[in-house]
Amino acid sequence: MLETIPELISEAVRKDLVEAIQNLDFEDGRKTAGKRAARVKKNEQLGSVDREAKADIQNKVIKSLKSNGRFQRFAMPNKVATPLISRYRPGMEYGLHVDNATMVDSTLRTDLSVTLFLNEPDQYEGGELEIFSGYGPVKIKLPAGSVVVYPSSTLHRVLPVTKGERLAAVTWVESQIRDLARREILYDFGLARSKLEKDAPNSEETDRANRAYTNLLRMWTGT
Template sequence: MHLVIADILNKKELGFISRILDQGEFEDGRLTAGKVAARVKNNLQFKKTDDNRKHLNNTVIKALNGSDVFRSAVLPKRIHRPLFGRYESGMEYGYHVDAALMDKPNTLRTDVSVTVFLNDPGDYDGGELTIDSSLGEQKIKLPAGYAFAYPSSTLHRVAPVTRGVRLVAVTWAHSYIRDPAQREILFDLRRVCLGLTALHADSDEAGLANKTHTNLLRMWAES
């Protein structure tokens, strides 16, 4: 399931992040890439050693956890510390699949990848998050504050930036539900539950839908 989530970050949060990134230092993005991905990665990332990094991480993770849509769709057990990427003119990230395991020794399995856009599409040309799918390339370029979530097993790239600067936060979630098809079923059913409850909260149909969602979650969730 590919999911656009609007307004994960509000204007105040975006301004806070922007000020820290403007004042901080960036380093070669290949430092956090695996051997295969490093061959096709050409970007900059906010330094891990910056004193403000913790504040940036907390802002993004708190915003994701505060989104009903994100929680319902992703069902996150753990969220990886975000990486803050900067793509200047000529920079790109070629086709790759995100690492399956991160954060050794406290290993996190990556089930869902998330890109949070930190500046507006008009600030740069190119730089589309490009998903390889059975329908061909799907290009994603969203307003500041929006997030795009997709299975971490997806082959994807960031197209070359030809003008301006692209700023993003990227992170990964370890989901209680490993299977993306099961996550999609639960997310669809959750929306059915909300719709039925809004129309007839006391109806048998609303109760049955909520029961089914709860029991499927119980059946499929990994503790």
């Protein structure tokens, strides 16, 4: 199951991020790839020359994720990794790979992968994120400021950029609910519960739905 979230960051914040990014140095993206992924990774990532400016960009991305209700309901994050800011220019791509099982010196389990598109799709050709699931490959190229969240266990790739420049922020989530199927049930149940709370806040059915959701969350948290 994957989720796309439009306009996760405001246009003003996005423009500020892109402007700040353009003034900073990039380095070989293979520095942050696992041994196998490094064989197929051909992109650039924000370097470490200006640590303060880089940290400000990363913090703004994390703040936007944490303040978005839809992201919180879908991902149910326990931890969010520090984002990587990636750049793809003509000829660059990220071949087929699966993300590492853990990040941040093995302190964060990667349940979900997150890509935040930072520039408009008409500013580059190619560069689609292609995710392979049990239903076949899905190509994703979203408007600037939008996010896609998908299981880190899936094979995926970034197709070659043939023209222009692709900018994106990428991060990973350790969810409170480790099991994908349980997380999907809670997401659907949570949407239904929210509708009941809106339409019939004082009904017995709403109380029962809230109790069931809370008890499932209590039962499944950490599993």
